Amino acid sequence: xxxxxxxxxxxxxxxxxxxxxxxxxxxxxxxxxxxxxxxxxxxxxxxxxxxxxxxxxxxxxxxxxxxxxxxxxxxxxxxxxxxxxxxxxxxxxxxxxxxxxxxxxxxxxxxxxxxxxxxxxxxxxxxxxxxxxxxxxxxxxxxxxxxxxxxxxxxxxxxxxxxxxxxxxxxxxxxxxxxxxxxxxxxxxxxxxxxxxxxxxxxxxxxxxxxxxxxxxxxxxxxxxxxxxxxxxxxxxxxxxxxxxxxxxxxxxxxxxxxxxxxxxxxxxxxxxxxxxxxxxxxxxxxxxxxxxxxxxxxxxxxxxxxxxxxxxxxxxxxxxxxxxxxxxxxxxxxxxxxxxxxxxxxxxxxxxxxxxxxxxxxxxxxxxxx
Numbered sequence: 001x002x003x004x005x006x007x008x009x010x011x012x013x014x015x016x017x018x019x020x021x022x023x024x025x026x027x028x029x030x031x032x033x034x035x036x037x038x039x040x041x042x043x044x045x046x047x048x049x050x051x052x053x054x055x056x057x058x059x060x061x062x063x064x065x066x067x068x069x070x071x072x073x074x075x076x077x078x079x080x081x082x083x084x085x086x087x088x089x090x091x092x093x094x095x096x097x098x099x100x101x102x103x104x105x106x107x108x109x110x111x112x113x114x115x116x117x118x119x120x121x122x123x124x125x126x127x128x129x130x131x132x133x134x135x136x137x138x139x140x141x142x143x144x145x146x147x148x149x150x151x152x153x154x155x156x157x158x159x160x161x162x163x164x165x166x167x168x169x170x171x172x173x174x175x176x177x178x179x180x181x182x183x184x185x186x187x188x189x190x191x192x193x194x195x196x197x198x199x200x201x202x203x204x205x206x207x208x209x210x211x212x213x214x215x216x217x218x219x220x221x222x223x224x225x226x227x228x229x230x231x232x233x234x235x236x237x238x239x240x241x242x243x244x245x246x247x248x249x250x251x252x253x254x255x256x257x258x259x260x261x262x263x264x265x266x267x268x269x270x271x272x273x274x275x276x277x278x279x280x281x282x283x284x285x286x287x288x289x290x291x292x293x294x295x296x297x298x299x300x301x302x303x304x305x306x307x308x309x310x311x312x313x314x315x316x317x318x319x320x321x322x323x324x325x326x327x328x329x330x331x332x333x334x335x336x337x338x339x340x341x342x343x344x345x346x347x348x349x350x351x352x353x354x355x356x357x358x359x360x361x362x363x364x365x366x367x368x369x370x371x
Contacts, residue, residue: 014232017263017272021367027352031345035355038279040257041188041209043132043155046070047341048270048280048356049287049327050259053136053160054302055079055091056288056295060125065292065323067131074134074158074282077149078141078302081122083112094314095296102314106305114141116148123152136160138302139176150187159191160212160261182207193261195231200240204247204256212282213240214262221262221303226311233263234276241277241360266336267343274344275362285315289337290323 002010038048049071051058058066059081063073080087090109097105119135126133135149136158149157159178182189192212194200203211214231215223224230240258248255260273261282270281288299297319303312320326320337329339336343353359 014235015366016232017234017269019232019366020234020272020276020364022271022275022347022351023363023365024350025352025363029349029352029354031342031349033354034345034348036341036344036348038257038356040156040190040279043072043188045072045132045280047327048274048278048344049340050074050134050280050282051287052261052282052284052301053077053079053158054284054288054300055081055087056299057284057293058287059087059294060122062287062290062293062323063126063134064129064131066287067126067129069324069327071327072132072134072156073126074136074156075122075126076302077119077122077135077137077145078114080109082114082118083110085118091294091296094300095298097314103304103310106300106314107307107310110305111307114145116145119145119148120152123149123154127153132156134158142176142181146181146185150185154187156209157185157187157189158212159189161193178203178208179206190257190259192259193231194240195236197239197243200243200258201247204243204251208256210257210259210279211240211244212259212261213237213278214260221301221312223303223311226309231262233260234272237273237276237278244277267340267347268336270340271344271347272364274356274359275364277360279356283340285317286337286340287323287326289317289320290326291319292322293319 002012004010036047047070051066051073053074053076058073058075063075066073080090084090123133132155134156135154137145138161142159188209190210191203191208193215194203194211200211213236214233244256244258257279258277259280259282260278264270264273264281265285273281285299288295298314299317300314301312326338327341329342331338348359351362
């Protein structure tokens with residue numbers, strides 16, 4: 001039901017993860033009997049966790065480790081690993097920067113040109129480890145660099161921006177024809193972000209294998225304060241899940257995966273994301289808290305060093321445990337930042353569901369966090 005803000009403007013009520021909760025049913029299960037596996041195209045994963053393409057989260061080493069742990073790490077192919085032969089000193093400098101000078105210095109560090117040969121070498125390093133290889137480019141860089149990426153042997157290709165549309169209009173440059181691009185490409189493509197039914201449906205019609213849901217909701221994002229844009233994630237996921245259902249009928253059975261991207265900071269958020277219809281979650285801050293994450297207790301995305309309009313920041317998220325324990329425990333803390341998969345299994349078992357597709361049907365209630 002629309003809410004009247006003023007005589008000339010009405011708005012729909014939207015909900016964040018903090019506004020909702022899942023509800024137990026009449027049945028319970030043992031956590032050991034619960035499956036957290038999912039598949040996209042020909043690729044199968046033991047856990048619905050995708051490492052976000054951010055330099056503080058995914059390096060070639062952490063992409064390999066996450067792959068061995070049953071998830072998927074996506075390398076930012078416009079990040080430090082594509083700009084510096086040895087990014088370790090740069091990462092150390094970013095972690096040591098004073099708060100008041102971090103943005104300016106990061107803009108300078110990321111002004112280093114992208115080197116296609118480094119993209120090739122980083123993806124080859126991940127491929128040599130025998131795990132699924134995924135890399136990400138922004139829509140602005142995709143046309144320029146995708147041939148390098150495909151030639152390097154990427155398995156899954158991610159086009160990720162603050163928001164990605166199937167109908168971008170530009171008076172200054174030829175926009176990426178997403179439908180033709182995906183059709184011509186020989187690998188599955190995940191695109192996003194999107195936050196509405198209509199935008200997601202249009203992206204699904206381009207042939208995307210997955211749609212990223214959300215923008216401006218992560219721990220390191222200032223999109224809401226800089227641009228006035230926010231996507232309350234519970235509502236956004238439900239809307240995009242509806243688009244997936246309708247596109248399944250429209251296309252005669254083609255299933256497009258819905259991936260929550262933003263605002264999933266704890267195991268409870270991950271539980272609610274899947275309950276609202278996500279097939280998997282793309283994690284940033286939640287994985288940046290690992291002691292072996294490249295950010296060294298800090299987290300930032302590409303928006304934080306945009307040369308003209310930064311709309312993100314370098315956020316201190318702290319360090320909790322090694323990546324394996326962040327995912328599988330044992331948890332040294334009780335705030336939902338460690339043993340993410342154990343918590344997901346426990347929640348699914350407590351509410352009586354045996355796999356992720358079933359859990360998408362769990363009952364939810366509106367229950368504000370402070371109630």
